Amino acid sequence: MRALVVDDSRAMRRIVGRILTDAGFEVQEAGHGQEALDLLTEHDTPPDLACIDWNMPVMDGLEFVTEVRSRPEWRSITLMMVTTESEQSRIVRALAAGAHEYLIKPFTADALQEKLDLLGLVPLTAGDLA
Amino acid sequence: MTVETPDQALVRAAMEQVWESMLYAVAEPWAPGDHPDFRNGLQAQIALTGEWNGELRLTLDGTVAAEIAGAMLGADEDEELPELDVHDAVGEVLNVVGGSVKGALGGATALGLPGVTPVTVAPDHDDCVVVAWRGSPVYVQVVPAAG
Numbered sequence: 001m002r003a004l005v006v007d008d009s010r011a012m013r014r015i016v017g018r019i020l021t022d023a024g025f026e027v028q029e030a031g032h033g034q035e036a037l038d039l040l041t042e043h044d045t046p047p048d049l050a051c052i053d054w055n056m057p058v059m060d061g062l063e064f065v066t067e068v069r070s071r072p073e074w075r076s077i078t079l080m081m082v083t084t085e086s087e088q089s090r091i092v093r094a095l096a097a098g099a100h101e102y103l104i105k106p107f108t109a110d111a112l113q114e115k116l117d118l119l120g121l122v123p124l125t126a127g128d129l130a
Numbered sequence: 131m132t133v134e135t136p137d138q139a140l141v142r143a144a145m146e147q148v149w150e151s152m153l154y155a156v157a158e159p160w161a162p163g164d165h166p167d168f169r170n171g172l173q174a175q176i177a178l179t180g181e182w183n184g185e186l187r188l189t190l191d192g193t194v195a196a197e198i199a200g201a202m203l204g205a206d207e208d209e210e211l212p213e214l215d216v217h218d219a220v221g222e223v224l225n226v227v228g229g230s231v232k233g234a235l236g237g238a239t240a241l242g243l244p245g246v247t248p249v250t251v252a253p254d255h256d257d258c259v260v261v262a263w264r265g266s267p268v269y270v271q272v273v274p275a276a277g
Contacts, residue, residue: 009218009219009225010203010214010215011203011215011218012222014204015152055225057243083229084225084226084228084230085233086229086232086233104229106150106230108150
């Protein structure tokens with residue numbers, strides 16, 4: 001399975017990316033929403049998951065979610081907001097725009113893994129294929 | 131709705147969460163000792179605007195900043211990180227602390243994007259939450275907007 005981590009902080013991309021890699025994902029990174037859209041456009045096959053920060057320069061997370069949801073060829077992507085924005089109104093806006101899950105920073109690796117389990121995003125391991 | 135200035139307990143709780151989840155460390159209170167002179171220090175700022183206006187300001191020694199960045203990026207102990215990565219990591223620490231503080235404040239308050247510079251204003255020790263990173267102090271100060 002493939003994941004795209006969209007966050008303007010390289011450090012946060014690495015933290016999220018490490019957890020996803022440990023969970024069995026191949027991970028790509030983008031520094032803001034527009035860079036993420038460009039990456040999606042370049043690839044024929046969309047990723048299975050995108051983890052998206054809210055507050056980013058150039059294009060924020062909510063705009064990115066809205067853009068992705070407007071494109072039928074990207075409907076298969078599971079969208080998870082990973083953000084410091086914790087108000088109920090923000091969560092409702094993100095889910096209404098098409099996000100599937102919402103994880104508030106700071107979070108533990110276990111919390112992210114629980115979200116993946118809830119979403120049914122469990123990559124196959126070599127052991128599963130044996 | 132009137133929103134009170136965030137108190138130190140709130141900031142400390144936010145820092146403890148960040149230390150645990152992002153740095154895999156315990157945020158012990160700093161045992162007061164010699165205060166660094168911050169000649170090699172970094173300062174991150176992030177604005178909160180809306181029903182409460184002001185900023186959070188994080189100050190730490192440059193070596194401590196590099197160690198924290200290394201912990202976040204999973205770098206080797208002796209790996210020298212680019213300044214950009216160190217600034218990014220310090221800014222993200224304050225961003226997440228700021229997000230927790232903003233969430234606890236209630237009311238309509240917006241969080242800006244973090245900025246990181248060399249130290250321009252030495253922290254006022256009495257007004258700061260100070261936690262230790264490997265024995266060295268990391269200061270966070272709540273600075274209400276003037277006026």
